[in-house]
Structures are given as C-alpha cells and as structure tokens.
Amino acid sequence: MPELRKDLISQRWVITGTQTEEEFLASINPKPREEAEECFFCEGHESQTLPEIYSIRRYDTRSNTSGWQVRVVPSKSAVFKIEGEVGKVGRGIYDLMNNIGAHELIIESPQHVKNICELPIDQILTVLKVYQTRIRDLNNDERLKYVLIFKNQRPKSPFRYGHTHSQLAALPLTPKAVKDELLSSKEYYSYKERCLFCDIIRQEQRDKIRIVEENPDYIAFVPFATKFAFELAIMPKNHNADYCWESESSLKNLAQILKVSLARISTALKDPPLNYILHTIPYLRPRQGYWKTIREDYHWHIEVYPQISEVTGFEWGSGCHIQPLLPEICAKILRETK
Amino acid sequence: MPELRKDLISQRWVITGTQTEEEFLASINPKPREEAEECFFCEGHESQTLPEIYSIRRYDTRSNTSGWQVRVVPSKSAVFKIEGEVGKVGRGIYDLMNNIGAHELIIESPQHVKNICELPIDQILTVLKVYQTRIRDLNNDERLKYVLIFKNQRPKSPFRYGHTHSQLAALPLTPKAVKDELLSSKEYYSYKERCLFCDIIRQEQRDKIRIVEENPDYIAFVPFATKFAFELAIMPKNHNADYCWESESSLKNLAQILKVSLARISTALKDPPLNYILHTIPYLRPRQGYWKTIREDYHWHIEVYPQISEVTGFEWGSGCHIQPLLPEICAKILRETK
Numbered sequence: 001m002p003e004l005r006k007d008l009i010s011q012r013w014v015i016t017g018t019q020t021e022e023e024f025l026a027s028i029n030p031k032p033r034e035e036a037e038e039c040f041f042c043e044g045h046e047s048q049t050l051p052e053i054y055s056i057r058r059y060d061t062r063s064n065t066s067g068w069q070v071r072v073v074p075s076k077s078a079v080f081k082i083e084g085e086v087g088k089v090g091r092g093i094y095d096l097m098n099n100i101g102a103h104e105l106i107i108e109s110p111q112h113v114k115n116i117c118e119l120p121i122d123q124i125l126t127v128l129k130v131y132q133t134r135i136r137d138l139n140n141d142e143r144l145k146y147v148l149i150f151k152n153q154r155p156k157s158p159f160r161y162g163h164t165h166s167q168l169a170a171l172p173l174t175p176k177a178v179k180d181e182l183l184s185s186k187e188y189y190s191y192k193e194r195c196l197f198c199d200i201i202r203q204e205q206r207d208k209i210r211i212v213e214e215n216p217d218y219i220a221f222v223p224f225a226t227k228f229a230f231e232l233a234i235m236p237k238n239h240n241a242d243y244c245w246e247s248e249s250s251l252k253n254l255a256q257i258l259k260v261s262l263a264r265i266s267t268a269l270k271d272p273p274l275n276y277i278l279h280t281i282p283y284l285r286p287r288q289g290y291w292k293t294i295r296e297d298y299h300w301h302i303e304v305y306p307q308i309s310e311v312t313g314f315e316w317g318s319g320c321h322i323q324p325l326l327p328e329i330c331a332k333i334l335r336e337t338k
Numbered sequence: 339m340p341e342l343r344k345d346l347i348s349q350r351w352v353i354t355g356t357q358t359e360e361e362f363l364a365s366i367n368p369k370p371r372e373e374a375e376e377c378f379f380c381e382g383h384e385s386q387t388l389p390e391i392y393s394i395r396r397y398d399t400r401s402n403t404s405g406w407q408v409r410v411v412p413s414k415s416a417v418f419k420i421e422g423e424v425g426k427v428g429r430g431i432y433d434l435m436n437n438i439g440a441h442e443l444i445i446e447s448p449q450h451v452k453n454i455c456e457l458p459i460d461q462i463l464t465v466l467k468v469y470q471t472r473i474r475d476l477n478n479d480e481r482l483k484y485v486l487i488f489k490n491q492r493p494k495s496p497f498r499y500g501h502t503h504s505q506l507a508a509l510p511l512t513p514k515a516v517k518d519e520l521l522s523s524k525e526y527y528s529y530k531e532r533c534l535f536c537d538i539i540r541q542e543q544r545d546k547i548r549i550v551e552e553n554p555d556y557i558a559f560v561p562f563a564t565k566f567a568f569e570l571a572i573m574p575k576n577h578n579a580d581y582c583w584e585s586e587s588s589l590k591n592l593a594q595i596l597k598v599s600l601a602r603i604s605t606a607l608k609d610p611p612l613n614y615i616l617h618t619i620p621y622l623r624p625r626q627g628y629w630k631t632i633r634e635d636y637h638w639h640i641e642v643y644p645q646i647s648e649v650t651g652f653e654w655g656s657g658c659h660i661q662p663l664l665p666e667i668c669a670k671i672l673r674e675t676k
Contacts, residue, residue: 003664005562005563006563007561007562007563007564007565008522008526008534008538008562009519009522009523009534009535009538009561010515010518010519010522011518011522012563012565012657012658012659013563013658014563014564014565014658014659014660014661015658015659015660015661016563016564016660016661016662016663016664016665017662017663017664018660018662019662019663021663021667021671023662024567024662024663027662028567028646028647079660079662092541092544092545093537093538093541094541094562094563148652148655148656150650150651150652150654150655151651152650152651152652167651167652169652169656171656171658175655175656175657175658176656176657176658177348177654177655177656177657177658178656178657180348180349180657181347181348184346184347184348184349185347188346196346196347197347199431200346200347200431203430203431203432206430207430223345223347224343224345224346224432225343225344225345225350225351225352225354225432226345226352226354227350227352227654229362229366275650275651275654275655276651277651277654277655278655279655303654303655305651305654308366309366311649312488312490312613313488313489313490313505313613313614313615313643314486314488314490314505314507316488316515316565316613316615316641316643317486317488317513317515317613317615317616317617317641318486318507318509318513318514318515318516319350319513319514319515319516319518320350320351320352320353320509320513320514320515321350321352321353322352322353322354322356322417323352323353323354324354324355324356324357324361324362324365325354325355325357325359325362326341326354326355327354329359333359
C-alpha cells in the first residue's frame, strides 16, 4: 500500500510502496523490448492507454479515438490515487499520510515526435493551455495543495518514453523545493519590498551575458548559479505568481521562447535527455492565509535541466552542485548555436 | 577562474568555472581509454599522482614511494584551492566568493580493490582513522567551515575510478544539506529536549523491521523515508555530534558494520554504483556560537545511497523522491542476503 512518508531529518516527503518486490526487481532489470513494439502514445492506439481525462480534439470525434491534438490520460504506474482521505497519522515518532493525488500524462502530439521543440508553435501553445486547464480543474479538489508539471524528455528512448509528453503530479502537500523558493522570495520581499525574481530579471537584462532568448513577454537565461550545465530559467517579464493567470497571447510567446530555447539545447548538446519543471504558486485557500503576500513576492517560472553529467556523492551530501562550465560560457554557446 | 556562487532562489551555493569550454566538452565526450591503461592509484604508481598530503606507511619508506597502506593526495581536478582569501563579494544582486578549500583523494588500498567492503576490517579501520586525522588537520585553517567526506564507488569503472577511494571536500561554508539537518534537529531538540537522531534509533530498535545490522556501538538501518531504494543510515548508538570524538574501539565497530552492510548491498544488487557521505558537525569556532547546543542536538552519521534508479524531473522539481519499494522490504532483502 503506497504511502507518503516524511523524513524527519531532511524534512522531505517521499512517496514509497508504489511497487511490489517483484515489480521493482523487474523494473530495474527490464527485459529488452521487441523492436517491433509500438508506441501507444501515437494516434490510433488510444485503447492502449487508460481512458482519457481530457483532450483537445476535433468536434466530430469521440473520446479515446483518433482525431485529437493533445490528450491527457492517467499514468498506468500512477504513484498517487484520487480516491480516499489524506489521513495524516503518526507511526511512532514518524509522520505519514495516504498517497492522495493525481498523476497524469499529457501527450503532446498524435505523431511520434520526440522533442517538444519540434512541434509547431501553435501545438506547443495548445499544450501550455492544457497545463492551465488541468491545474484549474484539480483546484476543485480541496485535498490537493500543489500541482507540479514536469517533463522527462528522453529522445533516445524507445517506445512511448521517447514520445513527447509532460507529466502532472497533484499533491496533498507543497513540496519542499517549492517551499524553499516561497520562503526565500518572501524573505527577500520583506527586506526589499520587491519581488526577488523581478530583480533577477532586471539584473540579467543589465548584465546581458547570461541571456539566451528574449521576446516581448519572456526571458530565457542561464541562471547565475546553476545546478546543471546549460540549465535554463524561463520567466515572464511581467510580475505574475500564478501560471494560470497568463493570457493566451502571453502563452503564445511562452511557446515561442520554449521552442527556440529547447531547440538550441538539442542542437548544441546533440539531443540530450532533459527535464523541465514548472513552478507556480500553491493552491490558495483560506487556511493558507499565512502566505498573504504570495501574489506579490513569488513569480512563476520554468526550469530546464539538461542531463549531461552525473550527480555524485558530493552533490547528495552537500546540496551544493559542481557545475564545471561557467553559466556565461553556457549562455554564449547556446546563443551561438544555429 | 572558479567561483562559489549562491543561487538566491534556492539558497544553494554552487561551484562553477572549474573547467574551460574545451576541457568540459572533452569530459562529456571522453575518448575511449586504452585497455592497457594502468591505474595510478595502485602501489608502484606513486609518481603519477600529485605529491601525497598524508599517508599511513611502513616506517622505513619515504613519501611518494611504495610501502603505504592508505594514501591521501590532492585531486588533480581539484575544484577548490587552498591559497588565497575567501573574499566574499557581491556582483549586482548576486553573492559569490573564491573557491577556497581543499579537495583530497583518500586511496584506501595499495591493491586494485574495487569495493571498500572487500578490504579487511583493520584496513577499513585505518581509512576511518585517516578521515579523523584529515578533518582535525584542516580544522587549523580558520577559513574553512566544513569538511564533507564522501565516496563515489564505481566498481564497474575502468582505471582509477574503479579503485576504492574516498574524497574529502573542505569548504568555506556549511553546505545546505547539512544546515537543513542542523536546523531540524535543533528544532526537535528545543521542542522535545532530546536528540532527534537518538529518538530515531530508539524507534528503529522498537520497530526492528528496518534494521539491517547492529553491533555494540552502531546501528545500520533503512530509514523510514528514503530518497533511494536500499538507502542505509549508519549511526553511533551513543549520542555524539562529532565524528572526530569516536574512539579507536568504536571505529573498529564502525569498520565492521560498514563492511558487512556494504557487502549486503553489493551482493543483493549485483555490485551497483553507490555513494556514501559522512555528516558530522561543522567546525565550531567562537563566531559560530549561535550553534550553542549543537553538541546536544546533532548526531553524526553516514548515509549510503545505492544508485540503481534514475532521478527525474519530479524529484528535481519537488525535492520529494519516489522510492517504489517500501523501506521495510529493502531491509528484509538486505537482511536475507548471504
């Protein structure tokens, strides 16, 4: 039975017990797949996924058939379940709760495209609007506190893992990585009475050397202190804490900057695996009133992490990362990539 | 010029600029090594490393020749340098300092042994004493605040990367992962007036189901909420915040439990890559007086992380880990491993 458990020492929650011993051992030693195995994220294979939660499709087509543009389905290996109570309890000195939440896959194209940056801007725009729709819809569930959108892009993977898609995890808690950001931006705001992220954007525009792309609404830059080589931050230039508040015209510019920035990474680093994550504010409900200034002090953004080097004991033990190449050089290489 | 830079959003420091563009590109696309290439960590190759900082060797042998048991040398790809001032400065809104510190390699055997658990207990004991000696020695340098001992064990790597060794990073700051632990154990102590780690040990001894090994001085268990499958915590059963305060007889029991626990992981998971890290208290100097109770509320320990699954966007974006196999099952599998 899966559980959400809290590590008292690091204050992080983990999700555990999602597989049996047999399933786990099979997953770390996967059988080589048949060459002929088909991708069930492709159009025409709708019956091989779980029934769709939502889709953008031609008006004259039925759910779970062809004719869609973007399709949202539950993950078959869902680590969260939507039924039940959060049920926070103690077990001895430890804290745990049920794995209430949702784990959805957002299939970004009916064709077997491997990188989101290969899609036309209008198709990426549709994906970005689907993110908003799903976050808004899950807000109706009062047990949920946060929705994390993330992408594990594995262009060299066979089968559906190589088919462009994003994932959504809806959680009954605000995860530690987001809490840390909320706290430091709150601290900065109470000291400076300005948004930390807005100040970073202004600094980047003054320095210029770490910017990779810019358009009327967005800026993409290599942060001053990155965890990974060629990491990117993509931020709206106008202050906004909530991704769901972005207008369609703004999202079109986000689609544009995402496409060109990720294309630069794919070209420069020869199609590396990469992750990106979208950090927006937690769901705001009355009992979360202690985040009073959150709309003023937080700023939604996307972080892109190319995975080209190993994370070692030093990083796990210190929380500090070693990133051998200066961010300014990473930015220059990406800017100069055709 | 390498720099320590702070990310204002996550409050983490990163080390960057340790390689040039050419060096970096060569490191991510390494040339296949010659089969015949020799390991310069092996006895007889002393002149191929940088001159040794410290060694345990036969009384009638000279530095940088054969006859040693454990050898400490500076890393050739050192990310820290020992000369200069910490030099904290601002650059616009950003914070940075010089990469002052030390990066040392502790070669654990003159023979080409791949896993520390294959060494005799007395040899492991010598390694553990060398950890103490190096931490104590570096304490004389007032610029340094923390020493992190870590191991990246890669038994399947060719060349010296496969030769059993630990690493030491001496830092001009207390890293965030340690600060987070100090803060949560301090909070627990001020609420309970007991050490969090001591309470966890007592809970584990009551529950029994997550313990893998125990001897008179140490306990090795799979924590209640782990980041990685088959992760282990090894803790002294008697309260002690400072690794350097452990006696030789206690370290002998540490060598024993480390050997048998890591051997169980190697056997059960077929020689996986693994990391371990040693977390002890930061150097205590007068100006760090705000950690007044640190000797009461912190507890040194070792964390062992087998690397058998991928870290994805979900983990990087949330700080929460998904660990599919219940810790109780991991512990059972390790206990039943012969």
